[in-house]
Amino acid sequence: MPVNQIRQKLKQKGLRVTPQRIAIYEAVVKINNHPTAENIIDHIKTNHPNISTGTVYKVLDSLVENNLLKKVKTEKGLMRYDADISHHHHLYCTETDRIEDYKDEHLDKLISKYFEKKSIKDFRIQDIKLQITGKLINKT
Amino acid sequence: MPVNQIRQKLKQKGLRVTPQRIAIYEAVVKINNHPTAENIIDHIKTNHPNISTGTVYKVLDSLVENNLLKKVKTEKGLMRYDADISHHHHLYCTETDRIEDYKDEHLDKLISKYFEKKSIKDFRIQDIKLQITGKLINKT
DNA sequence: TTCTCCAAAGATAATGATTCTCTTTTAGAA
DNA sequence: TTCTAAAAGAGAATCATTATCTTTGGAGAA
Incomplete structure (x- = not known):
């Protein structure tokens, strides 16, 4: 998904556009497997070595609260995230x-x-x- | 659910019948809300103050492995358990x-x-x- | 009924997942 | 360009679960 589209989604929700948010959102889209926070951290660490674990959780929470992401139900005792917010x-x-x-x-x-x-x-x-x-x- | 029925279920699965297993299984049934391990611990602590947290997790795992319990999917980053193993x-x-x-x-x-x-x-x-x-x- | 053995439990440390807190940085409005 | 408050960084703290070592006890054999 183009970065400009991500920027637009963030703006539409009244959220500041930060590199961390773009990277984390993009990661959820690109991983394309309803990733955990750890999957996301692993994915972004190459291009964004300084994004901390706490930031990832905070950004994910913010994106979920603003309906840019959803959580998926699993039975594994950890959280996974879904970039597709349409009904499915x-x-x-x-x-x-x-x-x-x-x-x-x-x-x-x-x-x-x-x-x-x-x-x-x-x-x-x-x-x-x-x-x-x-x-x-x-x-x- | 009568204790004898629980004993029978355990025996049928080739599991030793221990007071801990009876108590934990019974708790899942009685709580009747797909409880977490913590819910179960809180529930049994009155009558079984010495059942440790590790035991609860081990017993739950064992009951799940032997199809006496199932896990329920949630999006909350912790595990919940279901005593009803029929299709629903x-x-x-x-x-x-x-x-x-x-x-x-x-x-x-x-x-x-x-x-x-x-x-x-x-x-x-x-x-x-x-x-x-x-x-x-x-x-x- | 007693004995024996090893599966299970107890205790608690360790690990993994998530949240919290305080300080610093930065997005974006003015 | 400046300013401010939202966001991020760092890492401690908490919570949920797993691992490890020792002790206990269920159940089968005698």
Whole structure:
């Protein structure tokens, strides 16, 4: 993603455009595997050796708060981040721990329709995502 | 859940029946909110003041490995556990962080049928669960 | 019932992940 | 160009989980 696009996203959210924020956001996009903070730190350390761990966490928090990133649910006791903030689902590979985005508008419609008719007692639905677990084939 | 039933589950999995395992498993069931290790420790400390934190983690790991418990995905950077190992979905309350089980056989059939026809490229599905996010009403 | 053995637990140190705090730097408005 | 407060740097502190060594006790054999 072009740096100018990242700058624009930051500006639109009223956030200062700093090299750290650009680098961290870009890393989440480029890693393309819903990275942890450590993955991000490893990724940016070459070009940005002085970005501290605390900064990475603070920037990630800020980007999440401002809806530029989202967190992904995992069961691993650590946080992973998603650069794609549009509605989508996730494919969780049980072998590699890779998490991929999965978009399926037809399926979305099906599920939306289903829950239009079927409400859940004592619960107001805000969002529904699929957690599709399995094995990636032909991919690292 | 009766202690004898817990004993039986442990025996069936070839695990030694120890008071710690019974207490920890029972806690997960009774808390009924996909607890963290800390929730479990707090819950059992009254009747079992000597169960150490390391033991709790080891027992939880053992119960998960032996399919007596499952881990639940969250985005919080810590682990939560599920005593219900049958197929189901989860309701995540954005206000209270409560996680409830949600079973819906009709929905399961719908989704199964959908993916019988629709395969995902380079991905072999093993399981599909819904992460239903929203707000619990009238519940603590 | 007793004995034995090794799996499990206790204790706590170690490690990894995240948050906090204080000081310095810098983005951007004026 | 200057100024200011937001952001970053550094690293300590806290929290969550794992590792390691010693002790205990579950359960099977006798």
